[in-house]
Each structure stands twice: as structure tokens, then as C-alpha cells.
Amino acid sequence: MPQTPHCSSCPVRVTAICGALKDDELKALSMISRQRRIPAGQVVFSDQDSSRFFANVLSGTVKLTKTMPDGRQQIVGLVFSPDFLGRAFSFNNPYFAEAASDVELCCFPHDAFESLLKDYPSLQHRLFENTLDELDAAREWMLLLGRKTAEEKIASFLYLLARRHHVDGCANQQSVAASFELPLTRADMADYLGLTIETVSRQLTKLKTRGIVRMVSSRQMEVPDSAALARVAGAEGISN
Amino acid sequence: MPQTPHCSSCPVRVTAICGALKDDELKALSMISRQRRIPAGQVVFSDQDSSRFFANVLSGTVKLTKTMPDGRQQIVGLVFSPDFLGRAFSFNNPYFAEAASDVELCCFPHDAFESLLKDYPSLQHRLFENTLDELDAAREWMLLLGRKTAEEKIASFLYLLARRHHVDGCANQQSVAASFELPLTRADMADYLGLTIETVSRQLTKLKTRGIVRMVSSRQMEVPDSAALARVAGAEGISN
DNA sequence: CGCCGACTTGATTAGATTCAAACTATGTGG
DNA sequence: CCACATAGTTTGAATCTAATCAAGTCGGCG
CATH class of the missing domain: 1.10.10.10 (Winged helix-like DNA-binding domain superfamily/Winged helix DNA-binding domain)
Structure with a gap:
């Protein structure tokens, strides 16, 4: 049975994207949210399937990977505790997400979340800044990998x-x-x-x-x- | 003397971020824009200085680089013709931008552009999608560099x-x-x-x-x- | 106790770097 | 117009870093 989320007691309430929300908006978000535990090694979502969702990571580590046909693999992102998981505005998610440890997620269904993004500019803005930071991090990592x-x-x-x-x-x-x-x-x-x-x-x-x-x-x-x-x-x- | 921009005859009018704008919004953007030519090899903007701006690339190629203290260098992004140049919502830009060829830019002053971003959600949304695509590309490149x-x-x-x-x-x-x-x-x-x-x-x-x-x-x-x-x-x- | 996965260590190899030299195209000044 | 300088590129030989192949060790657990 899915646990009812209680944002008031949420460990990442302020630091996660939720921090951008006013009380009534937060309520709307919590309405569609649902906590999930995923054991280490399990797939969070695949780059193949369509059953997609967004999530805040409450605890644990999720790795985003790219794999070549012959099996060579590269982790292209690590998603830690207050971070956000998911690729907005794209029909098919280009990464494979896997739990590197036991993970607790606060999940939002794909369509419902994207409609909230439309309705709450502050949420979209927060996610935008988030994405810019991820891009900076990815490029920093390009220097590491290349040089x-x-x-x-x-x-x-x-x-x-x-x-x-x-x-x-x-x-x-x-x-x-x-x-x-x-x-x-x-x-x-x-x-x-x-x-x-x-x-x-x-x-x-x-x-x-x-x-x-x-x-x-x-x-x-x-x-x-x-x-x-x-x-x-x-x-x-x-x-x- | 700065050339007056004519969006109606702009080669990237539709494909660039401007494509997200309604006529009156486009007018406001064109009001603050100014075309510049930058010869190959010149610095577009440094990761040091504060004189920052945003730009659409009209022609040519701009490279975004990261450099280590001992001189090792990595290009972390190539910015081609209809692409957008600049890092929003950050006090100091983390990249060094250099013209890889002769470049034509349609430049927007930093503050004016960011205030337009606030006023025009469709512009911000377009830039957001842009950034998500850049992130996908960066991660694709991480696979290349690492594996x-x-x-x-x-x-x-x-x-x-x-x-x-x-x-x-x-x-x-x-x-x-x-x-x-x-x-x-x-x-x-x-x-x-x-x-x-x-x-x-x-x-x-x-x-x-x-x-x-x-x-x-x-x-x-x-x-x-x-x-x-x-x-x-x-x-x-x-x-x- | 013994199995198994995660990790360490050693020996060898291979792919890319480094060092070095030469070649090509372009532009400049005599 | 040609000699020469220069930046960009190619090619060769030697070297080195990290990969590969191959045992082994450690630690938890049935």
C-alpha cells in the first residue's frame, strides 16, 4: 500500500524543488505524490519503456547510465538526496536510471506533474535552474573524462x-x-x-x-x- | 556603428528561441538586440569577466571550453547556427566562449534579457527546452569521452x-x-x-x-x- | 565451513601520447 | 615573382598510461 506523503515532515522539503512552492501549490503537488522504496540494483526507469514518472530522491543514490550495444557503460549522472529525477518535455527519456543503493523516492506521475509545471511558473523556474546546474556539472565532468x-x-x-x-x-x-x-x-x-x-x-x-x-x-x-x-x-x- | 536588427529577414527567426515569441514580444526582444561580428579566434566571453550577454548565433561556430591550470583543455560545447549562447540565472558564467570561425551574433544585454525571461513565460520555456537538449547532448558526449x-x-x-x-x-x-x-x-x-x-x-x-x-x-x-x-x-x- | 560477490594485486599488452621531423598551404616583403 | 615565414597538418618512432588477462584476498551469509 502506498504511503501517504507528509510534506511537513519531509526531509527535503526546503532543498528540493518543492522549496519553490507556496502552500497551496505544495498541497496540489503532494496530492499527486506517492512514496516508493526501491532496493539497490533495481531499475528505476528504463530508456526503453514508457511508464515514466518524476521523483524527488529522499534518500539513497540513483545512477543515470548510457550503454553501448557491446556493453560498455558510462554513468552520466548521479542523483543524490534532495535532487530531482526525470526529464521533462520529452516523449522518451534518454537515460537508464538504476538504484545504486536502496532508494526512497517521492514520485509524481508524468502527465500530472507536467501539467503542474504549466500551472506553476515558480516550479518550472526552479526545475529550469536545476537543469542549468546539472548542465554545468555534466560539462565539468566532460573535462574530467576527456582530460x-x-x-x-x-x-x-x-x-x-x-x-x-x-x-x-x-x-x-x-x-x-x-x-x-x-x-x-x-x-x-x-x-x-x-x-x-x-x-x-x-x-x-x-x-x-x-x-x-x-x-x-x-x-x-x-x-x-x-x-x-x-x-x-x-x-x-x-x-x- | 551597431547594425539595426531586422527580425523579418533573420535567417534563424523561426528556428532560434525567437520562434517561441509572439509579434509584440519579438519586437521587445529586437529592441534590445544588436548584431555583432566576431572574427575567428577571438574571445566571445570569458569565464572571468562580468561583461556578459546572451546571443543567438546567426552564422559560424562558437566553442565553449574548460581549461585546467596546466593548460589542458576540453571543449564542452559547440554552438552552431540557430543555437543560443549564454548561461541564464548565474552571476558568473562558468565557461570560456571563443569563436572557432568568423561568427555573427545577435546579442542581448544580460539584464534586459533576463527581465524579458521573467515577463515572457514562452521565452523561458523555450530556453528551458533548449537547456534540456544541451544536457542530453552533454551526456551523450560523456559516453563518448569516457568509453x-x-x-x-x-x-x-x-x-x-x-x-x-x-x-x-x-x-x-x-x-x-x-x-x-x-x-x-x-x-x-x-x-x-x-x-x-x-x-x-x-x-x-x-x-x-x-x-x-x-x-x-x-x-x-x-x-x-x-x-x-x-x-x-x-x-x-x-x-x- | 565453504560459497559468492566485491575488491585487490600482479604480469602483460595495447592504444594513445609524446617527441621529433617533415610536408602543405597561405601570406608577406624584398 | 619568388624566397621565406608561419600556422596547420601529417607521419614516424619511442614511451607510457591504463586496459586486459589472471590469480588471489577479504568479508558476509546460507
């Missing part, structure tokens, strides 16, 4: 996670030793960074040996000096 | 150009031998594809030797069998 070395790629990814302090709990001071869990397997990291599993593993141990990171377990990372990590990451780690 | 071989990268790029039948003149039948000019130097192709100049050159001669393309000159290409090119390009050349 960075394996070591820089790994460091960039870890630095990205450290900044998002992807912890689900303990908040960190600015630029203090960060501790976070890797939301992806080695295989997924490889697909995100344009590498192989083996190279990912080797570069991680290299960073460990160099003292840039500590690995509590294969998934649990600690970064004693985030500036050092940023330096290894190569670029624009200077700003931001 | 394709040098040969597939080159073939994909040529196939992209063939589809856009980037000719400035002779229109081509669907899926018939295409002839087009490369809008980029070898160095720029390398920066777009995440390769070196030498590899680009080698792969081009390889495609030439295999009979996939003919090279009338170093810039003028002919594709006898676009399906064969698509096959070499690797992926999703099947659709579209």
Missing part, C-alpha cells in the same frame, strides 16, 4: 563526495577532515570515471599509500586534508 | 556533423552521401574529443584509407555511406 588522469579522476570524485559531505548524519566543519561513505561500488565508480575496476582500485590504494585518504573499510573513507585532495584532483579545486 | 575509442570518437564527431549537415548552402537528402566542412581545426577537434592532434590526424587518415570518408581538402569531407560511418561511430547511431 584528467586516472589519479586525478579518482581524487576529483572523492573531493566531490567530500564537498557534498555525503554522510547521512554527522555534519562536518568547513575544510576539516571529512569522513564519508562511498555511494558506489568499484564497478560503478569505474563507469562514472571512464576507467576499469582494476584501475579504480589501484589508484585508491595509491592515494591511501600517499596518505591523501584513509580507508576504514572498502567503502568508508576519511580525508585528513581536503586541500591536499583538491590539489591531486587537478583543476578548479581552487575555487569552490 | 569510446579514438576511432569511434572521430567517427561520432563526423557523423554528428553529417547529421547537422553543416554546410551553409547545399541541403542534403536524408541518409545520402553528405558533404560538409569541418568547423574546427585538428587542435580543436582534439580538445572536443579528448585526444591529441596527432591521434585525430591518424584516425582521419585511417577512416580515409578504409573508404569511410573522402577528404577533398583537410577541411572538406565527403561521406559516401553515412550508415557505414554510423557503424564505426559505435553506439546509438542506430536510432536517430
Whole structure:
């Protein structure tokens, strides 16, 4: 049985696109929403099927992937906790969305949501800004994929996670030793960074040996000096 | 002296974002517009400076680049003829825009244009759809940069150009031998594809030797069998 | 206990980069 | 008009980074 959503107690109420809505608009949105849990490894939606929907990610990580006929795969986007999932204004969604971990979603049926987009300019505007940010991120990643070395790629990814302090709990001071869990397997990291599993593993141990990171377990990372990590990451780690 | 724009005779009137506008709205937009010519190699706008504007590209090619401190560069977007140039709703533009060829622009001052965006939902919506398409393209390119071989990268790029039948003149039948000019130097192709100049050159001669393309000159290409090119390009050349 | 998936490590190979040189087209000044 | 400079391009040889192939280790779970 679908859970009734309670926006008032929603963990992403303010940070998600809902933050752009006035009370009555939020109510209309909540009317069409429905929470769903999706276990790790399951398909959220395929680039093939038509049963499409939009969603806010409440917890967990969703990966958007592109696959070539021969099986080569690239993760083209990671969707974390307050982020929005779905491609508006397109008949067929061009990505394959898969749960990288157990995921909680707040789902909106495709047509109902798009009609709300029409009715609420502030919602559309928020989604627009969202999309612009995604585009910036995608282009940043193009620099990584096209020009960075394996070591820089790994460091960039870890630095990205450290900044998002992807912890689900303990908040960190600015630029203090960060501790976070890797939301992806080695295989997924490889697909995100344009590498192989083996190279990912080797570069991680290299960073460990160099003292840039500590690995509590294969998934649990600690970064004693985030500036050092940023330096290894190569670029624009200077700003931001 | 700035040329007075005449939307009625504009080559991109319908295809550009202007196509979303009603007559009176178009008039308001044309009031703030101003045509500019920018010679090849010149900076259109920098990721540093604040003197920003938006523009429709009337002719020529603009490249959006990201550069690392040590000089490594990646082209993260190519802006062709009816496309729109500029990043809305952001104080500082994150890309460096440079004319890859002589370029004609129809420019709009930053603030005036953003206020029009507020006033004309249809304009904002058009720009939103535009941005979604750019995001799709960026992610498609992520697959190329992360997973394709040098040969597939080159073939994909040529196939992209063939589809856009980037000719400035002779229109081509669907899926018939295409002839087009490369809008980029070898160095720029390398920066777009995440390769070196030498590899680009080698792969081009390889495609030439295999009979996939003919090279009338170093810039003028002919594709006898676009399906064969698509096959070499690797992926999703099947659709579209 | 032993299986299984995720991860690590080692040896070898291949594809692309790097370094180096030469070729082509275009434009300039003597 | 030709010699020469220059930017863009091609080609060759050597090198290196990351991929591939191949074992092995770790950790959880039936």
C-alpha cells in the first residue's frame, strides 16, 4: 500500500524543488505524490519503456547510465538526496536510471506533474535552474573524462563526495577532515570515471599509500586534508 | 556603428528561441538586440569577466571550453547556427566562449534579457527546452569521452556533423552521401574529443584509407555511406 | 565451513601520447 | 615573382598510461 506523503515532515522539503512552492501549490503537488522504496540494483526507469514518472530522491543514490550495444557503460549522472529525477518535455527519456543503493523516492506521475509545471511558473523556474546546474556539472565532468588522469579522476570524485559531505548524519566543519561513505561500488565508480575496476582500485590504494585518504573499510573513507585532495584532483579545486 | 536588427529577414527567426515569441514580444526582444561580428579566434566571453550577454548565433561556430591550470583543455560545447549562447540565472558564467570561425551574433544585454525571461513565460520555456537538449547532448558526449575509442570518437564527431549537415548552402537528402566542412581545426577537434592532434590526424587518415570518408581538402569531407560511418561511430547511431 | 560477490594485486599488452621531423598551404616583403 | 615565414597538418618512432588477462584476498551469509 502506498504511503501517504507528509510534506511537513519531509526531509527535503526546503532543498528540493518543492522549496519553490507556496502552500497551496505544495498541497496540489503532494496530492499527486506517492512514496516508493526501491532496493539497490533495481531499475528505476528504463530508456526503453514508457511508464515514466518524476521523483524527488529522499534518500539513497540513483545512477543515470548510457550503454553501448557491446556493453560498455558510462554513468552520466548521479542523483543524490534532495535532487530531482526525470526529464521533462520529452516523449522518451534518454537515460537508464538504476538504484545504486536502496532508494526512497517521492514520485509524481508524468502527465500530472507536467501539467503542474504549466500551472506553476515558480516550479518550472526552479526545475529550469536545476537543469542549468546539472548542465554545468555534466560539462565539468566532460573535462574530467576527456582530460584528467586516472589519479586525478579518482581524487576529483572523492573531493566531490567530500564537498557534498555525503554522510547521512554527522555534519562536518568547513575544510576539516571529512569522513564519508562511498555511494558506489568499484564497478560503478569505474563507469562514472571512464576507467576499469582494476584501475579504480589501484589508484585508491595509491592515494591511501600517499596518505591523501584513509580507508576504514572498502567503502568508508576519511580525508585528513581536503586541500591536499583538491590539489591531486587537478583543476578548479581552487575555487569552490 | 551597431547594425539595426531586422527580425523579418533573420535567417534563424523561426528556428532560434525567437520562434517561441509572439509579434509584440519579438519586437521587445529586437529592441534590445544588436548584431555583432566576431572574427575567428577571438574571445566571445570569458569565464572571468562580468561583461556578459546572451546571443543567438546567426552564422559560424562558437566553442565553449574548460581549461585546467596546466593548460589542458576540453571543449564542452559547440554552438552552431540557430543555437543560443549564454548561461541564464548565474552571476558568473562558468565557461570560456571563443569563436572557432568568423561568427555573427545577435546579442542581448544580460539584464534586459533576463527581465524579458521573467515577463515572457514562452521565452523561458523555450530556453528551458533548449537547456534540456544541451544536457542530453552533454551526456551523450560523456559516453563518448569516457568509453569510446579514438576511432569511434572521430567517427561520432563526423557523423554528428553529417547529421547537422553543416554546410551553409547545399541541403542534403536524408541518409545520402553528405558533404560538409569541418568547423574546427585538428587542435580543436582534439580538445572536443579528448585526444591529441596527432591521434585525430591518424584516425582521419585511417577512416580515409578504409573508404569511410573522402577528404577533398583537410577541411572538406565527403561521406559516401553515412550508415557505414554510423557503424564505426559505435553506439546509438542506430536510432536517430 | 565453504560459497559468492566485491575488491585487490600482479604480469602483460595495447592504444594513445609524446617527441621529433617533415610536408602543405597561405601570406608577406624584398 | 619568388624566397621565406608561419600556422596547420601529417607521419614516424619511442614511451607510457591504463586496459586486459589472471590469480588471489577479504568479508558476509546460507
